[in-house]
Amino acid sequence: MIRFEYVTKIYMRGARPALEDVDVTLERGDFAFLVGASGSGKSTFLKLVLREERPTSGHIHVAGRDLGRLASWRVPTLRREIGAVFQDFRLLPNKTVYENVAFALQVIGKGKRQIENTVPETLDLVGLGGKEKRMPHELSGGEQQRVAIARAFVNHPPILLCDEPTGNLDPATSVGIMRLLDRINRTGTTVLMATHDENIVDQMRKRVIELRDGRVVRDQVQGVYGLETV
Amino acid sequence: MIRFEYVTKIYMRGARPALEDVDVTLERGDFAFLVGASGSGKSTFLKLVLREERPTSGHIHVAGRDLGRLASWRVPTLRREIGAVFQDFRLLPNKTVYENVAFALQVIGKGKRQIENTVPETLDLVGLGGKEKRMPHELSGGEQQRVAIARAFVNHPPILLCDEPTGNLDPATSVGIMRLLDRINRTGTTVLMATHDENIVDQMRKRVIELRDGRVVRDQVQGVYGLETV
Amino acid sequence: MRLTFIASEVWQGLRRNISMALAVVIVTFVSLGFLGSAALLQMQVANLKSNWLSKVEVSVFLCPEASNRANCASGPVTTAQQDAIQQVLTTGAVGDLVKQPIYYESKEEAYDYLVAHDKDGYFSQSLTADDMQPVLRVKLKDPEQFQVVADATQNLEGVDVVVDQRDIFKTLFLVLNRATLIAAVLAAVMLLAAVMLITTTIRLSALSRRRETTIMRMVGSSKTMIQLPFMLEGAIAATLGAVLSIVGLWLTVHYLVEDWLASQFKTVDYISASDVLSVAPLMVLIAVGLSAIASLVTLGKYTSA
Amino acid sequence: MRLTFIASEVWQGLRRNISMALAVVIVTFVSLGFLGSAALLQMQVANLKSNWLSKVEVSVFLCPEASNRANCASGPVTTAQQDAIQQVLTTGAVGDLVKQPIYYESKEEAYDYLVAHDKDGYFSQSLTADDMQPVLRVKLKDPEQFQVVADATQNLEGVDVVVDQRDIFKTLFLVLNRATLIAAVLAAVMLLAAVMLITTTIRLSALSRRRETTIMRMVGSSKTMIQLPFMLEGAIAATLGAVLSIVGLWLTVHYLVEDWLASQFKTVDYISASDVLSVAPLMVLIAVGLSAIASLVTLGKYTSA
Numbered sequence A, B: 001m002i003r004f005e006y007v008t009k010i011y012m013r014g015a016r017p018a019l020e021d022v023d024v025t026l027e028r029g030d031f032a033f034l035v036g037a038s039g040s041g042k043s044t045f046l047k048l049v050l051r052e053e054r055p056t057s058g059h060i061h062v063a064g065r066d067l068g069r070l071a072s073w074r075v076p077t078l079r080r081e082i083g084a085v086f087q088d089f090r091l092l093p094n095k096t097v098y099e100n101v102a103f104a105l106q107v108i109g110k111g112k113r114q115i116e117n118t119v120p121e122t123l124d125l126v127g128l129g130g131k132e133k134r135m136p137h138e139l140s141g142g143e144q145q146r147v148a149i150a151r152a153f154v155n156h157p158p159i160l161l162c163d164e165p166t167g168n169l170d171p172a173t174s175v176g177i178m179r180l181l182d183r184i185n186r187t188g189t190t191v192l193m194a195t196h197d198e199n200i201v202d203q204m205r206k207r208v209i210e211l212r213d214g215r216v217v218r219d220q221v222q223g224v225y226g227l228e229t230v
Numbered sequence C, D: 001m002r003l004t005f006i007a008s009e010v011w012q013g014l015r016r017n018i019s020m021a022l023a024v025v026i027v028t029f030v031s032l033g034f035l036g037s038a039a040l041l042q043m044q045v046a047n048l049k050s051n052w053l054s055k056v057e058v059s060v061f062l063c064p065e066a067s068n069r070a071n072c073a074s075g076p077v078t079t080a081q082q083d084a085i086q087q088v089l090t091t092g093a094v095g096d097l098v099k100q101p102i103y104y105e106s107k108e109e110a111y112d113y114l115v116a117h118d119k120d121g122y123f124s125q126s127l128t129a130d131d132m133q134p135v136l137r138v139k140l141k142d143p144e145q146f147q148v149v150a151d152a153t154q155n156l157e158g159v160d161v162v163v164d165q166r167d168i169f170k171t172l173f174l175v176l177n178r179a180t181l182i183a184a185v186l187a188a189v190m191l192l193a194a195v196m197l198i199t200t201t202i203r204l205s206a207l208s209r210r211r212e213t214t215i216m217r218m219v220g221s222s223k224t225m226i227q228l229p230f231m232l233e234g235a236i237a238a239t240l241g242a243v244l245s246i247v248g249l250w251l252t253v254h255y256l257v258e259d260w261l262a263s264q265f266k267t268v269d270y271i272s273a274s275d276v277l278s279v280a281p282l283m284v285l286i287a288v289g290l291s292a293i294a295s296l297v298t299l300g301k302y303t304s305a
């Protein structure tokens, strides 16, 4: 589903690489954590998958596409295969929950009928059934993040990327979000989540890819957060 | 140093109060954690101290001032008594480390001489001696947060407010930041820190004020994060 | 679905930056107003030129009965002299320049004309036909060639003086041409301002909706879908400005030129309100073109994938 | 320290929004250009009025030797008639309106004037002094009172016709007044655009430096310190526009009016480049005022404590 072949990313000439010789494969239906200290390259990894950035060297394959050969006008079709969730929820403050989720379908030109079917279904999935008409500021942080996940998932993309989705949430709320991501993963969606929340990583016991200074220093099935530090 | 007397804050008429009947006192030199779920009112508490928001009812005294009676043109003098640190570091990306810290003194009209004395001293204190000329993007997240703390503390305010200062940092880096805050607290500065990082709260064993739905449900000397949840 | 969605985005964008959008409308209004004025002034100049220059004639005044001029020292013009002058004007290089036939105005005709046009009768009561001069009225195929005709006839026997009315129009044309130039320069300056304004409006709009565009990029919205609303905003504001300036010019020409000027100075052919309509499409085109350029310059940077 | 700091903030702000700042410069340039033009046109009209109206005279043409006019059926004016006319013009209500003394131009003087000004000699060679009319040239204290003088003298014995040159200026004044009006309206519209633009520039600048202002508020910077750079940016751009339009007007007046127009039509008093300098301070004041208003309207919202 996602394959990095010896990928190196250098943002500025002469600077230390943000990613160096990264060689990682995620299969369809995988659930993996991307951990590492601040600046270790987690966000850079996700940006390369989304083709927001392009690698300095190496090859990246996502959802059967070679990103190096993907014409830039084809990038939108790539992004429709990927849902993305961020630490700041990035909801539109003047749109209701329903409209926020529907927005993601409207802007890729989906029909009215399809939107009316899919959106309530997805809101039910993330546990927001009945709160369609709330505005974002009327929701708790956890609920806002659920809206963001619903928006990322409403198009049923095969890949879901999460960049520290629980960074702004308290521990109890975070656990709820992780349960939701786990449920989405069980529908066959590949989930890749960058985080430095050790409790969550330790609890979930999923695959852990650890970056340090842009290099993969650990790739462990059913890992915990701080193995090497401890 | 900070005294809340039955303070209630309601953002919008009819909405649930963000803070309700909060009655808390912090003495000079205190170190307290403000914990609670997302939306429990931690940031609102800090905004009231900074007089970014005004209480719906109740009285607030900060650094010997009654905020209810403080004329709005006197607010700057209040803010010079308070340093503030946020989750996103809020550095100026086109200024060096030195310039970022000096900026805080320039804009309150301090003289060149004083700036040249104080800034390097403060940078040494936060452990950034020798990195004065780096740009923010050349620093790790932990180092950026140190710059933000240096900027908040360069004027030696008697109060330091921190709103989730370790929210974007990995556990190891977070510990470093906490050590720094502890050191600052030992110089006699009152430190109030909102957070939902349980590990840190548990490790520090300082005073813990827990909010739930805007009410203080716990105020404990040498507390831990999740007492009531566990 | 898509259309209503884009329309609502455009509407929101315009409302959010209303003062900016109004500034664009006003500035395109004024700049295209100048441009249109310059075009219309040039049309008016062309009108006047074709109008007056075709009427312009070279008048060869022949010697009258009694004259103390040096040219006419030998007395009034004789038939032989007159034939010789006619000969020069009808044959050879000069003949080719001149529209045939040449009109001969006798002194009696000149006197009749004077009597008819001198309402107060100051002159006609004290002058007789014999005080008048016979004149050859020469029309030219190319009115600019006056000098050739003048040189050829000036020194012939029996010619008093050669006069060309074209001179009196020179100043007028000069003034009109300068007005056109000033309008054109102002138009250029204002168009520059318009481009910069549209650019900034689009940029502002893009900045104030960064959150939307970021989400759109992330969920795989096409470039067109992302950029179209901004481009439309700029184009709508610019077109509105163009329409306003067309209306303004139309009103000006209709009331100021057609109604008022034309009633004051009747002898001239004026531009009409329909001339405004003939430049209108061009003005709208320029407005849309400007906003398209501004969009291209701006949007790449602010909403790129 | 503070000054250099504020200066550097202003400079950065201007550089960051360069296209916007340029738009402000251009739009204030054009709008104040119109305003200045309107003021100067009005000054020119006042000039012309005081200039020409003071020269305007009512000419009372008296009956000549031979005339077939009804008024002069009784032959040329007699001394007694002439005295009676003078009497009317020097005493009573009419006498109060008239500047004394009244200038009497005899038919010989009229003939001399004709000879001196008729270069081609068409008329002077065929007319004699007896063909000319004696004229009373009456200057008025208030040129608008022409009708009273005309009514009082029109039907007196020995008066042929009463003529007033003022009529021929009417059209000219009408045109000049309309030009002033158009310039003023355009100035108003453009000033509106200028205010909106300065508002938007300041807003854009405040938005693009939100991070700075947030930090400034947090560390306890005073309101003045926070807002001054933005206000200065607007004021500087507006002032630059004002200076440009002053320079533009000065050049226009200097080269177009003083050098060219004055050489073409010499008889008139024109506004001079120094008149531009007399409106200049007002224009700068307006520019600064506009930007101050725009600042007040905008900054409260975007940088409030």
Ligand SMILES: Nc1ncnc2c1ncn2[C@@H]1O[C@H](COP(=O)(O)OP(=O)(O)OP(=O)(O)O)[C@@H](O)[C@H]1O
Residues within 6 Å of the ligand: A011, A012, A017, A018, A036, A037, A038, A039, A040, A041, A042, A043, A044, A045, B137, B138, B139, B141, B168
């Ligand atoms: N747009 C950019 N331009 C230049 N350098 C960049 C850019 N984005 C990231 N970097 C650098 O690349 C390195 C990796 O950054 P990245 O954001 O991937 O780290 P991260 O693991 O996501 O950190 P965090 O936990 O703080 O989010 C850092 O040194 C950072 O300074």
Ligand SMILES: Nc1ncnc2c1ncn2[C@@H]1O[C@H](COP(=O)(O)OP(=O)(O)OP(=O)(O)O)[C@@H](O)[C@H]1O
Residues within 6 Å of the ligand: A137, A138, A139, A141, A168, A170, B011, B012, B017, B018, B036, B037, B038, B039, B040, B041, B042, B043, B044, B045
């Ligand atoms: N500016 C505002 N306008 C309206 N409501 C607000 C505003 N700011 C906060 N609130 C509401 O007040 C309540 C408390 O918010 P606050 O930001 O203080 O919580 P918090 O404890 O800081 O949460 P988090 O951990 O997510 O930062 C929430 O319900 C929030 O929706």
Ligand SMILES: [Mg+2]
Residues within 6 Å of the ligand: A042, A043, A044, A163
């Ligand atoms: Mg990151």
Ligand SMILES: [Mg+2]
Residues within 6 Å of the ligand: B042, B043, B044, B163
């Ligand atoms: Mg908060």
